[in-house]
Amino acid sequence: MGLAKRVLQGDVRATARLLREVEEELPGAIDELKVLYPHTGKAHVVGITGAPGSGKSTLIDVLIDAYRKENKTVGVIAIDPSSPFSGGAILGDRIRMQRHATDEGVFIRSLATRGWHGGLSKAAANVIHIMDAMGRDVILVETVGVGQAEVDIMNFAHTSLVALVPGTGDWVQTLKAGILEIADIFVINKADKQGVNEVEVELQAMLQMGAPSAAAWKPRILLTEAINNKGIDDLMEVIRQHRESLIASGRYEAYLRERSRLELVEVLKSSLMDRVSRMATEDDYVEKLIDDLASRRVDPYSAASDVLKRIVQEGKF
Ligand SMILES: Nc1nc2c(ncn2[C@@H]2O[C@H](COP(=O)(O)OP(=O)(O)OP(=O)(O)O)[C@@H](O)[C@H]2O)c(=O)[nH]1
Ligand SMILES: [Mg+2]
Structure with a gap:
């Protein structure tokens, strides 16, 4: 039996x-x-972003518990911040989520931010599709909210969570990265710490400043206090409300x-870039x-148009 068929049967x-x-x-993977x-589009995808160390993995860990109590199967995609921001995060994620390792209903995967020629967001979309096709009810995607690729990944989520913490200036930067617009739910985690009210008041003010x-x-x-499993029932309830609101208002469709459009663009971009870079080496x-550009014999627009014509003539991508 082909791999895809087995995936559709939920084979881990x-x-x-x-x-x-x-x-x-590998070419066969495509x-x-x-x-x-055709079998995807069923799972509810929840994106969780926020500054490094804001407690995203801990939140996911307790959300897994909550979903499992509802008998839902869960997929988790941790986008490994293999960037200067990482503070041993991969190890932390592994240890924290290890306790779910023996549960067949939980499927956890990390995706390194490096090494994706075809683009990180396309890779993330593929992993989401695969977990969706294997029948996971909920897919939780963790990203550190820096960089455009991560904002793009959040666009693949039906519900977007932004995790903030009191007592640091981190969250302001997170919001600056264009996350404010896509957040459906702001989670002020580590509510056991000082400065919760300040963050809440400031955040509310920022939200009101936005266009009505x-x-x-x-x-x-x-x-929430993810570490103490506090506020998680409310969070689950609001995630459910958000999903219902999406469906009821017709925005789900x-x-x-919109996501299909984004994905088409991503695949087109990476296929074209792939083809062009092969052209450059072949x-x-x-x-x-x-050379022609440098010596002004041709302009960049005509040159790009030439490249596209050549790709079409060859008929192969
Ligand atoms: N005081 C307190 N600490 C917490 C809470 N939630 C998580 N932490 C701690 O915060 C630290 C970072 O938590 P993680 O869940 O690894 O945070 P993260 O956002 O996934 O971190 P990165 O993946 O590195 O960006 C850990 O030491 C957690 O135990 C909380 O509600 N209160
Ligand atoms: Mg983490």
Whole structure:
């Protein structure tokens, strides 16, 4: 039986193998993804972003418990911040979530931020599809809210959570990264610490400063102590309310459509870039074109148009 068929039956080993093949960008993996795609779009994807150390993994850990109590299966994708921001985060994630390792209903995967030629957000979309196809009810995606790729990944989530903590200036920067616009729920975690009210008041002020909107959903602010499992029932309830509001207002369909558009653009971009970089190594066509540009024999627009024409003529991507 093909890998994709086994993934559709919820086979954990087959899923792990397909994920590896996708990660290694083996050509056959694309064919398996093609088989899976019609079976995706069922899972509820919850994105969790926020400054390093704000407690995202701890929140996910207790959310896993809460979903498992509801008999829901869970997929977790931790985008490893293999960036200067990482403070041994991978190890922390592993240890914290280890206790779920023997539960077949929990499938945890990390995705390194480095090494994705085709783009991190495309890779994340593929992992989401695979977990969705294997039948996970909920998929939790953790990203450190820095960089455009991570904002793009949050666009693949139906519900976007932003984790903030009291007593640091971190959260202001998080909001500056364009996260404010996409947040559905703000979670002020570590509410056991000093300065909770200040963050809440400041956040409320910022939200009110934004253009008044007639949107069906107004971002909510919740307080949690992930480490003490406090505030998690409320968080679960608000996530559920957000999903219901999406569906009831008809925005769910619109969201799905928008995500499909984003994904098409991502795949197109990476396929084109792939093709162009192969062109550059297969022959010296691109180099000659660059010579022509440098000596002003051709302009960049005509050159790009030439490249596209050549790709179309070759008929292969
Ligand atoms: N006091 C307090 N500490 C917490 C709370 N939640 C998490 N922590 C602690 O904060 C630290 C960071 O938690 P993580 O869950 O690893 O945070 P993260 O956002 O996933 O971190 P990165 O993945 O490195 O960005 C850990 O030492 C947690 O135990 C809380 O509610 N209160
Ligand atoms: Mg983490």
